[in-house]
Amino acid sequence: MNQELLKERKKVIYDFICDELYVPMKIKEMAVLLNIPKKQRYELQEVLDALEAEGKIEVSVKGKYKKAQNALLTGVFESHSRGFGFVTVEGEDEDIFIPESKVHGALYHDTVQVALRPSRGRRREGEIVHIISHGLTSVVGTFEKCGNFGFVRPDNQKIAMDIFVPLERSKGAVDGHKVMVEFTSYGKPGKKPEGKIVEILGHRNDPGVDILSIVKEFDLPMAFSDKIYHQVENVAKDVSAADRSGRADFRDLLTVTIDGEDAKDLDDAVTVSKEDGFYQLGVHIADVANYVQEHSALDVEALKRGTSVYLVDRVIPMLPHQLSNGICSLNQGEDRLTLSCIMKIDAKGTVVDYKLAESVINVDRRMSYTVVNKIVSEHDPELCREYEDFVPMFELMKELADVLRAKRKGRGSIDFDFPESKVILDEQGRPVEIKPYERNAATKIIEDFMLIANETVAQDFFWREIPFVYRTHENPDPEKIHRLSTFINNFGYHIHTGGDDVHPKELQKLLTKIEDTPEEDLISRLTLRSMKRAQYSVDCVGHFGLAAQYYCHFTSPIRRYPDLQIHRIIKETLRGRMKENRMEHYQAVLPEVAKQCSSLERRADEAERETIKLKKVQYMSERIGEEFEGVISGVTAYGLYVELPNTVEGMIHITALEDDYFEFREETSEMIGENTGICYKLGQRVKIRVTGTDDLLRTIDFELADE
Incomplete structure (x- = not known):
């Protein structure tokens, strides 16, 4: 029984068993x-076994099933470096807090059963009573030798314990080696986990080993x-006459x-013209599906990776470079096979007609964002010539x-324009410059064209009622929106909500009002955090952030697997092959594709963020x-976060705020001196001095400098 079906039937059977009219009873009854x-x-027995394993039901010696008296919840344990942790239960919004004394040997990402316990606060509290399975089989860390044994300090600070390594299982590692250690024992209360070293990545001071450690920590596949x-x-053959036919x-x-x-992987090209008041926009996307056949070794590997990963010093591609930088890259002056979306657009930005087609193109010129921006924004005379x-x-x-863009804004599309970080490295991998990666007119042109193509394709296949992979962004959680609304009231702003829902236009209006204000950065970030994460789904539930009813990812099949899967569906439909058997095939495989690609995308995002954080720490060290001068970007009970113009963020710990006792006021996000009345608040400019960094925690410490 597949997982989706099992999940559905578990709910039905559990609800049935919970009905007092029918308990207890045997399986036959x-x-x-x-x-x-x-x-x-x-x-039915398979479902009952699963429910019993999760502690939701119990069976008597006579074989009668009933609801468990003290039902256990099953979830994933997220540990903290200080010993406590939280259990996330699927389908439940609130995590369960696990005090250090109730962890009982569970490690980061273990699947556990937890029993709820009385709590002194509003947060649910529990105790881990059973470890169902361990989430990690190996970890990356730094080896330290100690007499006739060694131990590994995990890089992941959420793993609070060192791992004991007998010398005969150390593979000759020496102090300072970054290693991959495989668990041989997960330990127990009073005894540390044990392991054996399976790979030595290099010394922690060797160039590139720091990023390689993150690659291994996130289990990112590298070599093909x-x-x-x-x-x-x-x-990967040149395009022939037969290919063009x-x-x-x-x-x-x-x-x-x-x-x-x-x-290097150029997967989209554009053509634009205008006739009789209508724009003709052609978005041409590399026909990767022509070269990566379903179920082939290439396809299996691409699905395993899910996405290309862009780290500060390397790209880990979804497809080998011979494809992504070669025959599937729309290189200037070369015939390339594409899948084209040709749209007729009126003066208001409405797509009044469109056509999808398998096509062949030949790019006339490879342009850069910088050059096109100088042409359209600055009218640079030399470049124009x-x-x-x-x-x-x-x-x-x-x-x-x-x-x-005006049409999208009119319907309420939200545009978060946070500056991304661009890290410049030298040949040894050391950061020599960090600066904001700025969007310009050219980047927005391509962004707008890709968005309209994605919407057009999604809408087309929704109305065809063909199985599809959509890019969805659900409405925010009402409770988070309520908290955001309460917070912004302190600054004189408000958002209108209709019952439990908020329209994206309300958030867009809020972001417009706070432009160029001291509180802009904080409110923008809090607004972003109040929203759910976009994901892939077979259900077209819309995209809240874009205020779009239909949306998908069609434009990057070189680097995203869902786009590749969508191309296959489009091509089969265009060729008249989307018969009942193929519809059933896609109905069966797409839910798992969407789920797996959403998970792999999160992994890639986290790895990318960690490499950038690490290089920022190294740069400031x-x-x-x-x-430096910076802006207070966050105020917490622990201290002040300050962001520098180059996007580096550090913390002034409350203990570093001298000459007074400072009190944190949550309702206004301010830190106020009890005796002096000195107030530190969001958006305030301050001068700071760098006092320390921590490579493992990836943190940067500041203190206030004299003005």
Whole structure:
């Protein structure tokens, strides 16, 4: 029985057992009342076994089932470096707090059974009574030798215990080696976990070992197998006449790619024209599905990876570079197979007609965001002369992008414009510069074009009623919106909610009102945190942040597996092959694809964030004692967070606020001196001095400097 079906049936059977009219009873009685044929009673037994294993039901010695008297909850344990932790139960919004004394040997990411215990506060509290399975089989850490044994200090600070390693299982590691250690014993109360070293990554001071440690910590697959490379050699052939046969030929259209200067996997190209008051926008996406066949070794590996991962010093691609940078990259002057979405758009930004087609293109010019921005925003005379044949199209692109953005804004689309960090490394992997990665007119052009193509494709397949993978963003949790509303009232702002829901336009209006105010950064971040995370789903429930009823990811099949899967569905539909058997196939496989890709995307995001945090720590570690000006970006009971112009954020701990006793006022997010009345609040400019950094915790400490 697949997991989705088991989950559905567990709910039905559990609800049935909880009805007092029908308990306790044997499986035979239950099957009769539920009208389950004898041949299918083994499935009922499977459900009952699962419910019993989770502690939700119990069975008597006479074989009668009933609801467990003290039902246990099953969830995933998230530990904290200070010993306590939380259990997250699927389907429940509130985590269960586990005090250090009630952890009972559970480790980070273990699946556990927890019993609720009386709590002194409002938060639910519990005790771990059984470890069902361990979430980690190995960890990355630093080896330290101690006499005739050694131990590994995990890099992941949520694993509070060192791992004991007998010398004969140390693989010759020496002090300071970064290692991968595999658990041989998970320990028990009073006894540490034990392990054996399975890989030495290098010394912690060796170039690149720091990022490699994060790669291993997140279990990111790096190398491709020989089997994969052999398959790539067979499929990565130049485009032939046979390949072009039956495809729409768009090679005569003036076509460009617009990407970052260092981009190598160019998977989207655009063409724009205008006739009779209507814009004609062509978004051409690399036809990766032509080279990566379903169920092939390439396809299995791509699904295993789910997405390309962009770390500060390397890219871990979803597909081998021979594909992503080669035949699937829309390189200038070369015939390339594409899947095109050609849209006719009116002056208000409405798509009045469109066509999806398998196509062939030949890019006329590979452009960069920097150059296109200088042309459309600054009208740089030298660049305008160099690209004179393309300038009219670039200006038309900006005109259309402005129209599309205005329409999106009109319906309530939310635009969070936080500066991302760009980290510049030297040849040894040391950070030499950190600066904000700025969006400009050119990046917005491509963003707007990709968004409208994604919406158009999603809407088309929703109304075709064909199984599909949507990109969804559910409405925020009403309680979080209520907390946000209460908080912003302190600053004189409010948001209108209709019952439990809020329209995205309300949040968009709030972000407009706070532009260029001291509290802009904080309220923007709190607004973002009040929203749920976008994910992949087979259900088209809309995208709250974009205020879009239909949305999908169609535009990056080189680096995202859901896009590749969508391309297959589109191609089969265009070719008239989407028959009942194929519909059933996709109905069966897509739910797991959506779930797995959502999970792998979260893993990639976390790994990317950790590498950036690490490099920021390393950058500031060479600037201890130096002074900078920054803005207070957060106020907590523990101290003040200060963000510098280069996006680096550090903390002034409350103990570093001298000359007074400071009190934290949560309702206004202020820190106020009891005797002096000195007030520190969000958005306030302060001068700081760097006092320390911690590579493992990835934290930076500041103190206030004299003005």
